[in-house]
Amino acid sequence: MAVASKKIPAPDRVAVKTALLSVSDKSGIVELAKALSKKGIRLLSTGGTHKALSDAGLAVTDVSDVTGFPEIMDGRVKTLHPNVHGGLLAIRDDAEHVEAMKVHGIGAIDLAVINLYPFEEVRAKGGDYPTTVENIDIGGPAMIRASAKNHAYVTIVTDPSDYAGLLEELADGATSYAFRQRLAAKAYARTAAYDTAISNWFAQALDIATPAYRTIGGVLKEEMRYGENPHQKAAFYVTGENRPGVATATLLQGKQLSYNNINDTDAAFELVAEFLPEKGPACAIIKHANPCGVATGPSLKEAYKRALACDPVSAFGGIIALNSRLDGETAEEIVKLFTEVIIAPDADEAARAVIATKPNLRLLVTGALPDPRTPGIAAKTVSGGLLVQSRDNGMVEDLELKVVTRRAPTAQELEDMKFAFKIAKHVKSNAVVYAKDGQTAGIGAGQMSRVDSARIAALKAEDAAKAMGLAEPLTRGSAVASEAFLPFADGLLSAIAAGATAVIQPGGSMRDAEVIAAADEAGVAMVFTGMRHFRH
Known part of the structure; x- marks a missing residue:
């Protein structure tokens, strides 16, 4: 009362x-x-x-x-x-x-x-x-x-x-x-x-996945000039989660990050954290929360150049995330292209000096990488409600891959499959990713049809090949990943036409048999992961 x-x-x-x-x-x-x-x-x-x-x-x-x-x-x-x-x-x-x-x-x-x-x-x-x-x-x-x-x-x-x-x-x-x-x-x-x-x-x-009452709390870190668009008001709040990333990073130089910068930088850093630095340098380049290039390499500079080669046009004005300490040589290479933000666990003095020549370029250091396996929550608002789910902390290394075709993948194809599937997890659905030798060859993101994603990724690979003066795109002899099952054989056939020789996908479609048959007819190896990575 x-x-x-x-x-x-x-x-x-x-x-x-x-x-x-x-x-x-x-x-x-x-x-x-x-x-x-x-x-x-x-x-x-x-x-x-x-x-x-x-x-x-x-x-x-x-x-x-x-x-x-x-x-x-x-x-x-x-x-x-x-x-x-x-x-x-x-x-x-x-x-x-x-x-x-x-x-x-x-x-x-x-x-x-x-x-x-x-x-x-x-x-x-x-x-x-x-x-x-x-x-x-x-x-x-x-x-x-x-x-x-x-x-x-x-x-x-x-x-x-x-x-x-x-x-x-x-x-x-x-x-x-x-x-x-x-x-x-x-x-x-x-x-x-x-x-x-x-x-x-x-x-x-207490491992209560769906508590009766759920709230999200945060402390104001900074007011922003605007949100996704100039007519939208926005602010940045930190939740106190002990997770290295854009919310806890130190801004060494550059302008205040915008709403879109923060969103894209978070996407970039979470992606590159999939690659442990002890296994080698890795670089992810993000534009509008989607990767336009990801690669590993013998050095951080090479990893960056290989990531850039996937889609140098889209990389303009993008976000660069690195899994290890930024060095001077890599910084020299990065500043050749207009970039909005660089985020890395650290940056040496030589790198800081190079970046300082570009006063508007934001340089963020985090001290560490976030652990992709750490549990957590993700939330988004809908009219009158709040959708909450656990963080997608599934890792392809933890999955039991099932070979479903007559031909098993080669050792190199298997590595390329795993690499591509890691990337697909961070691409807006529907997602198709081609990869070869630790480098993305083409990425198709956010299409209403999976076959369109496969075609767009192949077209981007062709454009990149022309820009690099290559005789053929890197999709030739590549592995291709789909973050969700292939509902029809058409997406697979598009990937095969682009030159893919191995396919990794969750499986689970009513037409799996049809898709497997198409792969067998083309002599392509296919594995099922049993785990989907929708990203809307």
């Missing part, structure tokens, strides 16, 4: 006479407390915050002196008391509330400066179950929510970055209603994100 409002109007400016400070992140808290004290504001505090302020020589009252009850149970119980919550929730212009405060000896608290136990940090660092649970804050969120609800009278500050703004607002010793509203909105968003992190951790820890 809803509680009716007494419709007492909120005052504009409210004087701050008493402040409660209880923080886990103590950055800037002593300086803030000193400034508040100079304004004659009484300070209340708890536990470690009280000690920090006392050690700084400030006059501060322990909350246990206000509640008349000691801090107990290792600090689990200290602020959950009517003298605290009554002081935060009391409506100062309600006669009944004022009378209750007098009867029970409850003093008003006008300002609450509170931040929470570092649950997200402990989780990100892989804390064990008991340690993670112990870092779930209870009193903090309760006080934040109480203060935010009563923002007509109480100012709630949850972020050290707001301390300077608070002191500016308190120039005359009071805060405005608009200021309190903004901070209350931020406070509820903070507790929502905090609870989201906790609930998602529980779901992961």
Whole structure:
């Protein structure tokens, strides 16, 4: 049953006479407390915050002196008391509330400066179950929510970055209603994100694939000039997942990344992470979230040149992802072509110097590669809903490949098959990828018909061959991958016409027998993976 409002109007400016400070992140808290004290504001505090302020020589009252009850149970119980919550929730212009405060000896608290136990940090660092649970804050969120609800009278500050703004607002010793509203909105968003992190951790820890309630939380990293298009507003939020990538990368140089840059850079880095650096250098070039060239090589420079050779036209203005440290020679090669972003685990001094000659080129370093096998979630919005699924962490190396044709693939064809299937996993469906000797030969992406993807990939391979002055496209003698089953033999026949001699696909079509027969008739080797990689 809803509680009716007494419709007492909120005052504009409210004087701050008493402040409660209880923080886990103590950055800037002593300086803030000193400034508040100079304004004659009484300070209340708890536990470690009280000690920090006392050690700084400030006059501060322990909350246990206000509640008349000691801090107990290792600090689990200290602020959950009517003298605290009554002081935060009391409506100062309600006669009944004022009378209750007098009867029970409850003093008003006008300002609450509170931040929470570092649950997200402990989780990100892989804390064990008991340690993670112990870092779930209870009193903090309760006080934040109480203060935010009563923002007509109480100012709630949850972020050290707001301390300077608070002191500016308190120039005359009071805060405005608009200021309190903004901070209350931020406070509820903070507790929502905090609870989201906790609930998602529980779901992961207990292997609950579809929890009854699902939320996605994030912290604003930066506002963006616009979204996919100039008329769309956008911002970048980080979720706190401990995964190397664009969200956690360091921007060494270049302009602010755009919405599309971030989307494409994430796609590029997740793709190149499929190739372990200990097995050799690899490069992926991405345009509009699709690869236009991927390759391995004896050196990073060669891997880049081989990736570029697949589709040098589409690579213009693209995103380059590398699986190992960017060196000067590779950087020299990359800057010959206009590129939006380079992302790599690291970059040596020579590479940084080369990239510095292109001030608008963004260079991101991540410190490591994301693990393709790590579980996680992926989400997208639909009208009125949220689609959530587990991350596609299937790896072709983990699959039991089934030879379904009379001819088995050669050792080289098998390697090319696996390479092509890795790439197909990261291509928008319908996807067809030709590969040969650790290099993409042609990529067909996002077509409504799989046969069209096969034809487009072959045409791109022909164009690339002409650009390189080759007698024939690299699709001749290549392996071809389809990320989903081939529903008809036409897609296979197009690939064979392009020169493919080996095919890898999930299988599972009603017409598998027809497709296998067509492969046998052409003398082509085919294997089934049993795993599909749709990417919409």
